[in-house]
Amino acid sequence: MSAGLPVKSAPDQARSRTFGPLYSRNARAVISRGLLATRSTNWLVMLSGFFEPVLFLISMGVGLGAIVGSVQGPGGGEISYAAYIAPALLAVSAMNGAVYDSTWNVFFKMNFAKLYQGMLYTSLGPLDVALGEIFLALLRGLLYAMGFTAVMGVMGLITTPWALLMVPASVLIAFGFASIGMGITSFLKTFQQMDWVNFVMLPMFLFSATFYPLSVYPQPIQWLIQAMPLWHGVELLRQISVGAFTAATPVHIGHYLVMTAAGMLLTTLRLRQLFLK
Amino acid sequence: MTDGTAREALRAHSPDIAAARARRWGAFYYAEQVLRVMKGYGWSIIMYSVGHPVAYLFAMGVGLATLVDAQGAEAFGGVGYVTFVGPALLVSASVMTATNEFTFPVMDGFKWRRTYYGPHASPLTPQQIAAGHIMAVTLRLLLQSAVYFAAVVLFGAAPGGWGWATILVATLAGLSFGLPLMAYSASITEDKGQFALVMRFIVMPLFLFSGTFFPLDSLPLAVRWVGWISPIWHGTELGRVFSYGYQQPPLLTVLHAVVLVALAVLGWFLTRRQFAARMGK
Amino acid sequence: MEVPFHLPAGSTSLRRVHNKATMSSGATGAVQPADEPPTEARPTVITAENLTKTYGDVAAVDGISFSVPAGESFGLLGPNGAGKSTTMKMIGGVTRRTSGALHIMGLDPDSHGPEVRAHLGVVPQQDNLDEELRVRDNLLVYGRYFGLPMSYLKPKADELLEFAQLTDKAKSKVDALSGGMKRRLTIARSLINEPRILLLDEPTTGLDPQARHILWDRLFRLKEQGVTLILTTHYMDEAEQLCDRLIVVDKGRIMAEGSPAQLIREHSTREVVELRFGSERNTTIASELQGIGERLEVLPDRVLIYAHDGESALEQVASRGLRPLTSLVRRSSLEDVFLRLTGRSLVD
Numbered sequence: 001m002s003a004g005l006p007v008k009s010a011p012d013q014a015r016s017r018t019f020g021p022l023y024s025r026n027a028r029a030v031i032s033r034g035l036l037a038t039r040s041t042n043w044l045v046m047l048s049g050f051f052e053p054v055l056f057l058i059s060m061g062v063g064l065g066a067i068v069g070s071v072q073g074p075g076g077g078e079i080s081y082a083a084y085i086a087p088a089l090l091a092v093s094a095m096n097g098a099v100y101d102s103t104w105n106v107f108f109k110m111n112f113a114k115l116y117q118g119m120l121y122t123s124l125g126p127l128d129v130a131l132g133e134i135f136l137a138l139l140r141g142l143l144y145a146m147g148f149t150a151v152m153g154v155m156g157l158i159t160t161p162w163a164l165l166m167v168p169a170s171v172l173i174a175f176g177f178a179s180i181g182m183g184i185t186s187f188l189k190t191f192q193q194m195d196w197v198n199f200v201m202l203p204m205f206l207f208s209a210t211f212y213p214l215s216v217y218p219q220p221i222q223w224l225i226q227a228m229p230l231w232h233g234v235e236l237l238r239q240i241s242v243g244a245f246t247a248a249t250p251v252h253i254g255h256y257l258v259m260t261a262a263g264m265l266l267t268t269l270r271l272r273q274l275f276l277k
Numbered sequence: 278m279t280d281g282t283a284r285e286a287l288r289a290h291s292p293d294i295a296a297a298r299a300r301r302w303g304a305f306y307y308a309e310q311v312l313r314v315m316k317g318y319g320w321s322i323i324m325y326s327v328g329h330p331v332a333y334l335f336a337m338g339v340g341l342a343t344l345v346d347a348q349g350a351e352a353f354g355g356v357g358y359v360t361f362v363g364p365a366l367l368v369s370a371s372v373m374t375a376t377n378e379f380t381f382p383v384m385d386g387f388k389w390r391r392t393y394y395g396p397h398a399s400p401l402t403p404q405q406i407a408a409g410h411i412m413a414v415t416l417r418l419l420l421q422s423a424v425y426f427a428a429v430v431l432f433g434a435a436p437g438g439w440g441w442a443t444i445l446v447a448t449l450a451g452l453s454f455g456l457p458l459m460a461y462s463a464s465i466t467e468d469k470g471q472f473a474l475v476m477r478f479i480v481m482p483l484f485l486f487s488g489t490f491f492p493l494d495s496l497p498l499a500v501r502w503v504g505w506i507s508p509i510w511h512g513t514e515l516g517r518v519f520s521y522g523y524q525q526p527p528l529l530t531v532l533h534a535v536v537l538v539a540l541a542v543l544g545w546f547l548t549r550r551q552f553a554a555r556m557g558k
Numbered sequence: 559m560e561v562p563f564h565l566p567a568g569s570t571s572l573r574r575v576h577n578k579a580t581m582s583s584g585a586t587g588a589v590q591p592a593d594e595p596p597t598e599a600r601p602t603v604i605t606a607e608n609l610t611k612t613y614g615d616v617a618a619v620d621g622i623s624f625s626v627p628a629g630e631s632f633g634l635l636g637p638n639g640a641g642k643s644t645t646m647k648m649i650g651g652v653t654r655r656t657s658g659a660l661h662i663m664g665l666d667p668d669s670h671g672p673e674v675r676a677h678l679g680v681v682p683q684q685d686n687l688d689e690e691l692r693v694r695d696n697l698l699v700y701g702r703y704f705g706l707p708m709s710y711l712k713p714k715a716d717e718l719l720e721f722a723q724l725t726d727k728a729k730s731k732v733d734a735l736s737g738g739m740k741r742r743l744t745i746a747r748s749l750i751n752e753p754r755i756l757l758l759d760e761p762t763t764g765l766d767p768q769a770r771h772i773l774w775d776r777l778f779r780l781k782e783q784g785v786t787l788i789l790t791t792h793y794m795d796e797a798e799q800l801c802d803r804l805i806v807v808d809k810g811r812i813m814a815e816g817s818p819a820q821l822i823r824e825h826s827t828r829e830v831v832e833l834r835f836g837s838e839r840n841t842t843i844a845s846e847l848q849g850i851g852e853r854l855e856v857l858p859d860r861v862l863i864y865a866h867d868g869e870s871a872l873e874q875v876a877s878r879g880l881r882p883l884t885s886l887v888r889r890s891s892l893e894d895v896f897l898r899l900t901g902r903s904l905v906d
């Protein structure tokens with residue numbers, strides 16, 4: 001053993017670095033652990049996350065689309081019902097994945113798998129863990145978004161090159177939700193409280209102009225929906241999918257930039273509550 | 278630790294009495310235990326039972342309906358869209374709840390926290406433990422479906438006088454999907470994320486391709502078979518008959534009921550067998 | 559026979575374990591082993607002043623103060639719920655203290671968590687291995703958390719697997735290990751960064767006797783290299799053998815502090831007479847034993863008489879016409895100190 005060596009051994013070097021109270025600039029280690037862990041996860045389970053929005057698209061787009069016919073798209077032109085809901089489903093899937101990864105997943109690894117307890121007994125700080133986990137969630141979101149966009153292409157729902165920008169845009173959406181989600185998880189203590197997350201998600205999914213235009217609602221309800229983050233994501237992706245941009249486009253993007261920044265701030269402020277009890 | 282000498286005045290009844298009572302009421306004792314556990318998340322159950330129907334009926338029956346009803350009601354057999362989706366949502370919700378209650382808690386019982394093995398060390402038999410679990414979940418399905426039906430009525434989506442029967446249909450549909458699933462859950466020895474696969478590759482497709490949001494006929498023939506084998510479709514069609522007098526050949530109505538009962542009975546037998554085999558090991 | 563921890567040839571330290579054991583289990587003879595430098599000469603690595611942690615209304619740790627010099631092996635004893643693990647977690651900076659001061663290598667773990675933990679190796683009470691990774695990957699990945707390079711980690715991981723006798727399990731899933739093997743892996747993991755301070759929360763719980771001895775040997779050798787050990791245990795023999803100094807904690811407060819021998823001297827008599835009268839009679843007979851020895855303790859299953867001379871105490875019992883079912887005279891041990899200080903049913 002080399003612990004007593006006077007020259008700087010690897011452990012000595014690792015020990016003599018200096019950091020802030022929360023961050024040891026080593027989120028990389030958390031990321032590489034996550035990638036290594038995917039080796040042992042069931043690949044079918046990974047894949048299944050991608051199938052969910054695709055199934056919705058086929059069912060609602062084809063089945064219901066046969067009855068509804070075409071609807072008015074963002075640019076004012078008529079588009080098929082499938083083309084109308086596809087970007088919305090992508091936004092929903094970005095939201096679901098990010099929220100799942102930053103709430104349930106974090107909660108489980110914290111309280112049941114005791115994974116973070118192990119990590120936090122090392123020189124990692126809580127911010128390393130948070131950044132690593134968010135990065136992994138976004139990576140997965142990126143893969144799903146590419147897959148879904150490809151399916152849209154195969155179904156003939158992509159008519160403009162602009163549509164490829166849906167991929168980075170949905171990563172942005174996921175970033176917004178993941179950073180807020182992790183901050184919120186720091187307030188939750190039991191599984192029952194975790195259920196509340198679902199109670200917020202379900203109406204957001206159903207009401208955010210996913211399956212039908214906002215115009216079916218009376219004006220005050222429209223304002224309410226427009227205040228919900230998912231609606232901005234749905235609108236943004238819908239505009240991108242047909243390449244029809246308006247003055248609202250930067251507002252949608254800005255909404256997510258602010259949400260990400262606010263979420264990261266909240267998460268950082270709450271890191272001690274989240275990881276150090 | 279302290280010693281329990283103070284409590285000695287109270288005496289347990291004799292082993293013979295314990296065995297006789299367990300033989301007779303064992304399943305109920307275990308059902309009571311499961312219900313007590315459910316009480317722990319009772320608030321979530323209530324929120325879900327009320328929130329889910331209100332949110333779905335509003336989004337689909339009111340929101341989506343504006344888009345759909347504009348195309349004329351003939352696609353939905355002459356009734357409004359909310360009336361059309363009402364029984365379908367009711368049945369689907371029951372199947373989803375059954376899926377939740379017959380997967381993770383069963384795995385918990387055998388593997389994670391091994392909650393089945395506590396009672397197994399008492400005079401209860403594995404079959405009684407299975408039966409007790411099923412009874413408790415059935416009660417939950419009945420209550421949840423009753424609340425759901427009340428919401429359907431409030432949305433004016435159950436015009437017929439037989440609508441209340443959809444509560445029973447939904448519960449039956451839940452069991453007809455849930456019990457075979459329970460037998461499968463009881464057979465899993467290693468957690469490889471099977472339940473996530475069941476949710477996404479079985480429950481979700483059944484939910485989406487069972488004539489829930491649109492008549493099965495509007496799907497291409499290539500995927501219509503999903504509906505035919507789906508307990509959700511059989512339950513939904515049956516529910517529609519009761520709820521708004523949906524017209525179909527009487528033979529078909531009987532067939533739906535027979536399929537649901539047959540699946541539930543089959544699942545019940547498989548579950549009993551699986552429980553006995555696994556706990557006997 | 560499987561030897562769970564690898565024992566290197568020519569190790570002399572085990573002999574020291576046994577020497578020390580015989581020395582300290584005698585009530586009178588124990589002194590600090592001669593080869594250890596006096597504690598004052600060494601720099602202090604951990605200081606805690608009025609350390610407090612409350613969960614809601616419950617004070618898990620209620621104002622404890624202690625300091626640990628480098629290279630010392632320092633024990634925390636106490637009944638379940640005394641606050642030992644909570645103290646360990648605060649030292650590791652994974653639980654924030656409610657009040658009080660705490661410094662590890664001069665640093666406050668609340669403001670310098672990563673730096674503090676860079677010096678630590680931790681064996682928590684409950685294993686928290688990465689169940690999604692294989693055995694060897696657990697060590698490698700854990701080392702990465704310290705920012706250690708792979709060139710260092712790979713041979714180190716193999717050495718530690720060898721030490722934990724898990725070499726042939728290197729590629730197994732953690733799930734497939736037995737309880738004791740998981741414990742051994744957790745212990746091996748705590749050594750991956752060659753820590754200067756080891757926090758061991760009931761490290762030997764669940765280990766078989768061989769594994770326990772081999773761990774003790776390793777701990778002694780680490781101590782020789784100047785590693786500081788902070789240890790909790792419910793095995794009094796382990797505490798007597800491993801700890802230079804210990805504190806007995808109860809309800810979050812320090813009840814006593816000193817070397818095992820000191821504690822035995824101060825809080826117990828030289829010998830103890832154990833009497834069993836049958837469960838019904840132990841309590842009722844206690845009054846008839848009053849006056850024998852220096853102190854009487856009634857446990858659920860037996861009565862203990864603390865006396866300087868056990869044999870004569872036993873004769874007094876017989877002369878009062880009392881006939882115990884069994885009787886035993888023995889030297890006092892740390893267990894007696896523990897029962898005395900934290901017992902709930904004392905009859906003084």
Ligand SMILES: Nc1ncnc2c1ncn2[C@@H]1O[C@H](COP(=O)(O)OP(=O)(O)OP(=O)(O)O)[C@@H](O)[C@H]1O
Pocket residue numbers: 277613616617618619636637638639640641642643644645683
């Ligand atoms: N996360 C927590 N929330 C609330 N109370 C806690 C928490 N952790 C510990 N406690 C309480 O703090 C007290 C001390 O617990 P701690 O785990 O430190 O005991 P311990 O001395 O390690 O006991 P043991 O010998 O059983 O391991 C106990 O009363 C326990 O109930």
Ligand SMILES: [Mg+2]
Pocket residue numbers: 642643644683759
């Ligand atoms: Mg403890």
